[in-house]
Amino acid sequence: MTNTIFKADNITRDYKDKKKLFHAIKNISFELHAGEVISFVGPNGAGKTTLIKSISNYLVPTSGQVEVEGVDLIKYPRKARKKMGIVFGGDRGFYYGATARENLEFFARVVGVKERNIKSGVQEALKTVNLVDVAEKKVSAYSKGMLQRLHIARGLVNHPKILMLDEPTAGLDIESVISIRQLVKRIASEKRGIILTSHNMSDIESLADRIFLIGGGMIHFEGSIQEVKKFAGVENNASLADAYLAVADQLKRRQV
Numbered sequence: 001m002t003n004t005i006f007k008a009d010n011i012t013r014d015y016k017d018k019k020k021l022f023h024a025i026k027n028i029s030f031e032l033h034a035g036e037v038i039s040f041v042g043p044n045g046a047g048k049t050t051l052i053k054s055i056s057n058y059l060v061p062t063s064g065q066v067e068v069e070g071v072d073l074i075k076y077p078r079k080a081r082k083k084m085g086i087v088f089g090g091d092r093g094f095y096y097g098a099t100a101r102e103n104l105e106f107f108a109r110v111v112g113v114k115e116r117n118i119k120s121g122v123q124e125a126l127k128t129v130n131l132v133d134v135a136e137k138k139v140s141a142y143s144k145g146m147l148q149r150l151h152i153a154r155g156l157v158n159h160p161k162i163l164m165l166d167e168p169t170a171g172l173d174i175e176s177v178i179s180i181r182q183l184v185k186r187i188a189s190e191k192r193g194i195i196l197t198s199h200n201m202s203d204i205e206s207l208a209d210r211i212f213l214i215g216g217g218m219i220h221f222e223g224s225i226q227e228v229k230k231f232a233g234v235e236n237n238a239s240l241a242d243a244y245l246a247v248a249d250q251l252k253r254r255q256v
Helices: 048-055 077-081 100-110 115-128 144-156 174-189 201-207 225-232 240-253
Strands: 004-017 020-033 037-041 063-068 084-087 162-166 193-197 210-215 218-223
Touching (some): 004 193, 020 193, 020 218, 037 201, 048 193, 063 077, 100 115, 100 144, 115 144, 115 174, 144 162, 144 174, 174 193, 174 201, 193 201, 201 240, 210 225, 210 240, 218 225, 225 240
Parallel strands (some): 037 193, 037 210, 084 162, 162 193
Antiparallel strands (some): 004 020, 004 063
16 A cells, blocks of 8 residues: 555653663554554553554654654654644543534644634534534533544544544444444545554454554554454454454563
8 A cells, every 4th residue: 555644663662660661662663544544452551552642742752753744753743743633532622611613613723723724624624523513502512422523523623634543432322333433434535544542343343454463562463354363363254352352362461
């Protein structure tokens, strides 16, 4: 696949624990292409959260390089972050006494969208997530599913080429889950690259083009869903959850 829009090269993040140095993540490299959805799968403590924070400028890696459409994230974080949308979701992150449109206009200014482009950018984001008809409602009146779509709209107000989605369907009913999955597929079809993290294997199986198995802060396998199943030694008709369970203990035992 061509058209690389995001590249991580040998990302390492070290911590000190009781004066002992350890690697939360070590030498992780990968690329993301336009229109592609990738996902990192591993047990708790595998390094997924540290990795996502390190490649989105919430943490500075101890070493390594991140390029966002050719812009060095470490050297030019403000410029690079303008090309990214970060969506953490959940019940927090909005002003509940303000309308959805007012919230998005505020956050568009926060991420540096030019004033002349804010109204059109917010309207486009609202259209993308199907919230135009309720844009003037206060966020306090939103359901969990509507709120999650508003989070995604917040990540889209600066027209990013790369969207990072953290647990986009957590706590949602089945209709909202299906709606969010359809939305993610539509966003990817617009030639945006998506980095997805989720504990819901069905989300990943439905959405991810490539999966990275991570354990002990390192990538141990990369491939399509069918390639992951082959690596795990399960049947082709097995679920991704079955494949993960087949290698989960192995990933837990892997140490940096």
